[in-house]
Amino acid sequence: MTKEEKEQLKQLKKGAKPGKLAKRDAITGVLFISPWIVGAILFLAYPLITSFRYALNNISITPLGMNFNFVGYGNFTQILLSESDFVTNLIDYVVSTVISVPIIVVFALIISMMLNQKIKGKGFFRLIFFLPVIIVSGPILGMLNAQGAGSITSIDTQAITEAIKGFMPAALATPISKLFENMVTILWYSGVQILIFLSALQKIDRSMYEAAKIDGGSGWECFWKITLPNIKPMILLNIVYTIVFISNNDQNSIIGLIKTAMFSGTEEKGYGYASAMAWLYSVVVLLIVGLFSLVFLAKKDVYEKQVKRAKKAHKKEQRQLKKIERRSARNAKKNAKAAA
Template sequence: MNTMIQDNVKTTEKREISPRSKKRARFHFRWKEYGVGYLFMLPWIIGFSVFMAFPIGWSLYLCFNKVSLTGSGFKYQWVGLQNFKDALFKDNEYSVQIIAFFQQMIVILPVIIIFSLLVAILLNQNFPGRFLFRAIFFLPVIFSTGQVLTELFKQGAGDVPFISQYGIDTFVAENFSPSLADPIISFLGMMIIILWSSGVQILIFIAGFQTVSRSIYEAVRIDGASPWESFWKITLPSIVPFIALNLLYTTVDLFTFPLNPVMEQIRKHMFNMSTGYGYASALAWFYFLLIMIVIALILWFLNSANRSRRVRA
């Protein structure tokens, strides 16, 4: 009898809770769970709203206009989707640059990830001066940014001199077909970029190695597993989320590289009197949509990797 009375009291209490109080309780719960993260994001949100929101919105408006400079200022003529149509069907140079850049990125992206992974494995070992070598690999990230990197490439610092000095390019051209020799020579010429673009990825992989418990390695070593087997069965599955994170970071870094030919194409049309800001904004937004598609695919891979990892756990 008492239990029936208690059940009736609980049901009446549940009925007395209004939808507004449920929403309020849900809001407080979410704020307690995500509030600290939002507070950390607050400076970025304020900076984005003050300095970037209006220029981004204005560039979106310029995409649908033909902007020309007159004696009295800028003149805006609404053209709708004409700028995008010209970019896709008339501007052959822009489409060629997009295709060539994507081909180059498909080659260089896995090379940077694999190179960073191998260097991180070496730097994760215990040896004297490990901190110094980690700092050396991270130094290019500090110095080779923005205008500094552009100036270094203008002075020839981005070239690999031994390719021509030792006749490697001639050897490749003579022994391989042109369709295969050109990508190989281009890849060899990007070795400096690969080295300069791997600092952050190396640190992320080292952080990923630290998440794997040492007791697991000790257990498999006792069971007779070799270092090669422990890498493929323990280390590599454990750092799959970090591989996806490095893929995301490297993709964004390559898309925003200062010497990116697509970015150079957009800047050229920006200061061209016949095309102007409107056409350049359309090129930039089309490029942005392609970037978002690639990032969405990488995020899908990241979520699927995390989901499979939880299932295994």
Template sequence: MRERRIGLETKKKLAGYVYIAPWAIGFALFMLYPLAYSLWLSFHEVEGVGDLQLRAVGWGNFNKAFLLDTKFVPLFISVIQDAVINTPLILVFSLFIAILLNHKVKGRAFFRAAFFLPVLIGSGLAMQQLLYAGVGKDTLVNGIGVPDEVFLYMGPTFSQLVFDLLSRLTVIFWKTGVQVLLFLAGLQGIPVSLYESSRCDGATEWENFWKITLPLISPIILLNLVYTCVDSFTDINNRMMIYIKDTAFTNIQMGYGSSLGWIYFMFIFLLLVLVILSTRRLIVYTGEK
């Protein structure tokens, strides 16, 4: 009998399924039921905490979030604004650092470790204490020492924009470790022969960046964009996450807290779908026909 050979594309798909199988099994065992129960809980009001006595309220919790809760909508908009501002800054800064670290310089391994070190301690108690101490708010701006006359000359609107940008830099520096490593992996996967051929044709480094580097790392850019959005919206210090947790477990409004969580989740999910669909034609995958 003739042996049936598996094509290269099929092997790649099978390898992908093998890699995601542990996550899929873990999700089905430990996450699927809690998610389904929280969705069911969002349409109810908890009247008895001990035995979870529930009373169906339909869409009442969702209506309360947008019509009655005076804190949810302003906080929701503020969190979105922070993500919209921080995400491009994180991507641009991490790509810039990755390009620098991709060159052969002395101490390259040390600098790579230095940029990844905040990932190990940034989500723990140390980072929380730094944030409580004011890091990321006024600390960096005061350290730079921008004269007050400069802000007066720029006007209130532009000076506030500059002040907000400077105040974000400390936190942004702490959130670029994973992105830098992913960009490094993408940059090192670009064949050196492409750059050598372009230089022989007279291309400059600037042209190489726009014609070779940027298109070939576009899948990594999309990956970092998705990762940064998810990391920003689900960070332990995210004010919306704190508000949902306090609503559900401190104020003992588990049904309403579940509805807030699902509103927040659906927004993030739809945002990521929109990002992927809008950038689909801009992504260059090597090896495609």
């Protein structure tokens, strides 16, 4: 082996092995995320597996324990074919969610941009918009909705409802009219989204706006060219958060149907039937999240090609290292034979 080959071999070995700092950072990262990994296994993966097992069985509770009668996909077919209330509420949920989620996110974006301006009492206004998130939750929200505080009166929305039903089919007109009636409740859901947008807006470099204004850019152009591209990941985050929040809300009629089926006490229904309902509902929620993700998912990073090139170069270096090692081994054998 020549000196040049030895030096090249040393350089490649140094580049292939991670340093002590990189190893320490990797270990620290694993330790930081280990509580989340353990929690996900115990409180997410195990309940999901158990729930799917329940969904494939007809479960009856006896004094001796739970009896499982395997029915396969019978619970799912029974729900889709005979549970008309569940299917109807599921369709209404999909339509209302697809309509209400953009309204909540756009409202949160507008309010966050207003609160990000230099105005007096900015902290007080932020408190006003976030206060419903703390107060209006769980039983309190149910009490307010029961008293009519979370909806606009039918007299005020009657003209809007009649106008919508005049030029739209009933399948779309009914959810949209309900959306206007429950506008107050929908706007109560925007507190967390406003905070997320505020944090994203405050991280945008102000020099970008100054440079755009020097070049003659208007406020509208700054919004489309600077603000919106920088907060696009937060838009997707808020959309996912809003969908999950609406889907898990106690006021959701599908959650009520699942609870009713769980504690019905009949032979046809029970834990297995309710688990099948929950799985169907979860699949629909995931499809809605996937739909919005396809629309708002950020484009590929500009530097992604450079990362791929770096990975290819690293693989090439590894192959060269192996070639040099094999070549040195062959040369060592030849030298040994020559010496013999």
